[in-house]
Amino acid sequence: QVQLAESGGGLVQAGESLRLSCAASGRTWSMYALGWFRQAPGMEREFVGAITWDAGFPYYADSVKGRFTISRDGAKKLMYLHMNSLKPEDTAVYYCGADLLLGRAEIGTLAIDYDHWGPGTQVTVSS
Numbered sequence: 001q002v003q004l005a006e007s008g009g010g011l012v013q014a015g016e017s018l019r020l021s022c023a024a025s026g027r028t029w030s031m032y033a034l035g036w037f038r039q040a041p042g043m044e045r046e047f048v049g050a051i052t053w054d055a056g057f058p059y060y061a062d063s064v065k066g067r068f069t070i071s072r073d074g075a076k077k078l079m080y081l082h083m084n085s086l087k088p089e090d091t092a093v094y095y096c097g098a099d100l101l102l103g104r105a106e107i108g109t110l111a112i113d114y115d116h117w118g119p120g121t122q123v124t125v126s127s
Helices: none
Strands: 002-007 010-013 018-026 033-037 046-052 057-060 067-074 078-083 091-101 120-126
Touching: 002 091, 018 033, 018 091, 018 120, 033 078, 046 067, 046 078, 046 091, 057 067
Parallel strands: 010 120
Antiparallel strands: 002 018, 018 078, 033 046, 033 091, 046 057, 067 078, 091 120
């Protein structure tokens, strides 16, 4: 079992930056990738980006490309989401998920592709 825990959320003003962290524990050797998703009230869980755990190759949704950066520290089992130039529409609960690559040959971009989730951390961006 992979256990995940997000941290770093908070209240910021538009244009500011924030860094989120995701700490992984348990059977991390089974992970193919860690991903970031976000969910605003009344909305579906939306893919933000992901990073392969072995090579550290990132992949981003178009909505955050150029503003957000994903990185990971494999030794510390940490994944980071560096968010720059935050906008009010970035307001959401941010979740990290572990993709075990079950029945697929590529990194997942759908919430159903991910097998384990953290409890989430709230990011609120005021205008």
